[in-house]
Amino acid sequence: MEQWVWPPRYDETHRPPDGQTHWFPRRETMPAERRDELIAARIREVMAYAWDNAPFYRRKWDEAGIHPSSVRTLADFEKVPVVRKEELRADQAANEPFGSYLCVSPDEVKHINGTSGTTGRPTAFGIGERDWRSVANAHARVMWAMGIRPSDTVLIASPLSLYWGSWGAYTGAERLGARVFPFGAGTPGQTARTVRWMRQMGVTVFYGTPSYALHLAEVAADEGVDPASLGLRAMFFSGEPGASIPSTRSRIVEAFGAEVYDSGSMAEVAPWMNLAAAADEPGVLCWQDLVYTEVCDPAGHRRLPYGAEGTPVYTTLERTSQPMIRLLSGDLTRWEAPTAERGRTYPFLPRGIYGRIDDMFTIRGENIQPSAIDDVVMAVPGYGGEHRVVISRETAMDTLAVQVEYDPGQPESSLPGWAERISNRLRTVLGVGATVVPVRQHTFDRTEFKARRVIDNRELLRRMADEPLPGREP
Ligand code: 8LE
Numbered sequence: 001m002e003q004w005v006w007p008p009r010y011d012e013t014h015r016p017p018d019g020q021t022h023w024f025p026r027r028e029t030m031p032a033e034r035r036d037e038l039i040a041a042r043i044r045e046v047m048a049y050a051w052d053n054a055p056f057y058r059r060k061w062d063e064a065g066i067h068p069s070s071v072r073t074l075a076d077f078e079k080v081p082v083v084r085k086e087e088l089r090a091d092q093a094a095n096e097p098f099g100s101y102l103c104v105s106p107d108e109v110k111h112i113n114g115t116s117g118t119t120g121r122p123t124a125f126g127i128g129e130r131d132w133r134s135v136a137n138a139h140a141r142v143m144w145a146m147g148i149r150p151s152d153t154v155l156i157a158s159p160l161s162l163y164w165g166s167w168g169a170y171t172g173a174e175r176l177g178a179r180v181f182p183f184g185a186g187t188p189g190q191t192a193r194t195v196r197w198m199r200q201m202g203v204t205v206f207y208g209t210p211s212y213a214l215h216l217a218e219v220a221a222d223e224g225v226d227p228a229s230l231g232l233r234a235m236f237f238s239g240e241p242g243a244s245i246p247s248t249r250s251r252i253v254e255a256f257g258a259e260v261y262d263s264g265s266m267a268e269v270a271p272w273m274n275l276a277a278a279a280d281e282p283g284v285l286c287w288q289d290l291v292y293t294e295v296c297d298p299a300g301h302r303r304l305p306y307g308a309e310g311t312p313v314y315t316t317l318e319r320t321s322q323p324m325i326r327l328l329s330g331d332l333t334r335w336e337a338p339t340a341e342r343g344r345t346y347p348f349l350p351r352g353i354y355g356r357i358d359d360m361f362t363i364r365g366e367n368i369q370p371s372a373i374d375d376v377v378m379a380v381p382g383y384g385g386e387h388r389v390v391i392s393r394e395t396a397m398d399t400l401a402v403q404v405e406y407d408p409g410q411p412e413s414s415l416p417g418w419a420e421r422i423s424n425r426l427r428t429v430l431g432v433g434a435t436v437v438p439v440r441q442h443t444f445d446r447t448e449f450k451a452r453r454v455i456d457n458r459e460l461l462r463r464m465a466d467e468p469l470p471g472r473e474p
Contacts, residue, residue, distance in 0.1 A: 002026055004038070004289060006045040007130065008318040010137040015177060018149055021343065023141035027289050032338040032345045039292050040074050042317050047071060047080075050323050053103035056091050057325060074303075078294070082301045082313055082328040088268070089121050098126035104321045114162040115267065125164060125267065128321035132171065138271035138290050138318065139172020145278035145344070146236055146261045148205055150177035155201075157194060157208035157216070158239070159449060160184040164267035165238050169207040172273065178205070185212060185448040191219040198230050206235040210242025210252060215446040217255035218385055228257040234280075238264025238272065240450040241371040244282040244352030247379035262352045265291065269314040269324050275353070278344055284353075285346040286335070291316050293347070294326075295335040298357055301328065306337040306347065311357060330357050332369070359454065361391055363400050366431040370454050373402060373434075376425050382407045382418055384441035392457040400434040402426065405441045 002024045003009065014023075022028045027035075047068035050057040061067065064081045071077050092099040098109065109126035116122065127135075148154065154173040158166045160182055173180045181201055183194055185208060194216060197203075206213065213235060217227040235258045237243040243252070243262035252260055262284050263276035274291035275284040286293040292315040294303045304310045312329045332355050336348045355369040362368070370389060377387050384405030392399050404422060406415060419436040426434045 004042075006042060006049075006317075007320050008134045010133060012133070012137075012175075015150070016144070021145070023144040028145075028287075028344045028346075029340075030345060032288075032347075035288060035345065036074055039288060039317065040072070040077070042289075043074075043077055043292065043315065044068060044071060046315070046317060046323055047325060049320070050101075050103060050325055054101045054323070056087075056095075056099060056101035060087075077315075077326075078302050080326050082296075082326045083324065084328050085123070085268070085330075086120075089123050092123055093121060097124055098322065099124075101322055102126055103323060104128045109321065111167070113164045113167060113267065116162060122162070123268075125270075126321055127270075131270075131319050131321045134318040134320075135168060135271045136171040136175035138287075139168055139273050140175035142263065142271070142273040142276045142278075142287060143172050143176055143178075143236070145276070147234060147259070148173070148176060148178060148236075152204045152233070153179040153181055153202055154205040154207060155194075155198060155203040156180065156182045157185050157206060157212060159186045161186075164270050164272060165264070166207075168270055168272055169236075169238075173205075173207075191216055191448065192223055195220045195223055195225055195230070198232075199225070202231065204231065204233045206232050206256075206258070208237065209239040209447075209450055210237050210245075210248050211240065211447050211451040212449065213237070213252050214248075214255070214385065215448065217252075218446070227255045230256065232256050232258040234259040234261065236261040236263055236276075238262075241352065241354050241374070243277075244284065244349075245354070245371055245375050245378075246282065247375050247377075249282060251378055264353075265293070265312065265314060266327065266329055268322075268327055269316050269319075271318070274314070275312075275349065279342065282352065283348055283350040285342065285344055285348055287344075288346055290318060295333060295347075295349075296328075298330075301326070304335075306335055309334040312353070329353075331355065332357055332360070361398075361454070361456070363391070363398050363430075363432045368400075368430050368432070372429060373426065374453070376429050377402060377404050377422060380404075380418075380422050380425070382410045384408070386442075386444040386446065387453060388444055389454045390457060391454065398458065400432065401437060402434050403437045403439045403443070405443055406438045408441055 108128045110129045111127040113125040160166045220227045242248040259280035261277040263273045265275045274287045294313045295310040296313045298311045314327045316324045331353045333349045338345045354371045384407045387404045390401040415438045423436045
């Protein structure tokens with residue numbers, strides 16, 4: 001039944017009665033301090049395992065003068081050096097195909113996933129059968145907390161390829177006993193077919209990215225289908241900010257009339273639903289007994305007190321094939337102390353993950369997160385469904401422009417005033433002015449996956465300056 005052992009072992013027949021809100025009541029509701037003691041003990045086991053089986057970790061900790069036996073408390077653990085994604089990539093290049101942090105024999109790898117490789121060499125995830133089962137059990141448990149039940153039909157509406165997101169949702173829904181509909185996303189014409197199939201199959205739960213849900217709503221409307229009539233009861237999301245961003249969230253709720261749950265950390269730390277909402281509200285809980293999350297100072301990587309903003313650092317507590325021990329995310333969040341109020345004694349990230357440190361830009365001394373701009377423009381009546389953020393350099397000063405699609409229902413004569421209202425709102429929220437340019441609806445491509453809305457012309461200018469001119473020696 002309910003157990004928490006190392007290496008992880010699950011009773012595959014366990015499923016609570018429908019009316020029970022917790023899959024594993026003890027693990028989810030124990031006093032947070034008691035859980036932290038158990039986590040410290042589990043970390044010792046996980047580190048000892050990695051030391052014995054992964055040259056990658058042994059080398060790294062050796063260099064830092066750390067041995068698993070010297071890590072007794074969570075305070076000791078803060079001193080363990082973080083792992084960066086570049087290190088994993090380099091280690092895989094040197095130790096094909098899964099890296100020297102693979103802790104099982106290559107024969108035991110039963111599933112392969114990977115990063116999309118948009119930045120540099122893709123990283124392969126080699127997943128042993130035990131890990132696949134742990135992820136299935138963990139995700140079933142988290143999805144149970146979202147109110148998903150065996151009577152549901154769960155649509156997987158994200159790419160069924162290298163992306164762990166889709167497979168993680170798939171395996172969790174399957175373990176929970178729901179009906180899984182792996183429709184995928186990303187092939188031409190697929191979205192209109194998604195709408196038709198959703199209706200025919202009586203889909204009740206949607207999984208995908210927030211951007212894709214909004215695109216799906218537009219396509220449904222174009223097909224003459226009110227998205228709210230599709231009958232979705234719950235929608236859970238991962239992959240990008242949105243489900244915890246107030247205006248994106250309300251656009252989704254208004255379109256579909258469903259409950260909305262945010263979830264997701266990083267593919268590397270699957271079960272990536274370790275950050276997930278357990279109520280129809282913005283924000284996510286840190287399911288600490290699955291993956292131990294520390295919100296850290298981005299420079300020194302020490303844990304920050306509750307209330308602070310920092311970057312999540314993750315440690316898998318149930319992975320045996322490629323354990324991640326203090327993986328640095330580079331994302332941004334703010335965390336709050338556990339309370340009993342939310343029915344689970346986990347720390348809480350009230351605004352979810354709201355961006356990446358690397359995507360933040362600075363205009364006249366103000367640090368700006370793209371998601372803060374999304375939040376403003378998507379809340380504006382007459383918003384036409386997409387926008388782009390353009391950063392340029394004029395003389396010595398960086399400037400910000402936001403191109404915003406307007407709803408065709410708006411008379412053109414009202415557009416200058418409309419743009420000015422958005423601009424004023426942006427100034428209030430961001431602390432700097434922005435030029436707002438209204439553009440026709442469907443000017444910009446929609447995405448089936450994760451949105452990229454920032455165009456950094458400064459970057460373009462820098463690259464052009466660096467590139468040799470044709471016919472001239474570099
Ligand atoms: C805000 C978690 C998963 C499998 O859906 C995923 O997207 O993993 P992936 O492809 O490794 O990308 C991880 C990055 O996506 C994170 O570092 C973060 O920047 C972003 N991300 C994932 N889930 C969320 C998110 N950002 N809210 C989320 N719920």
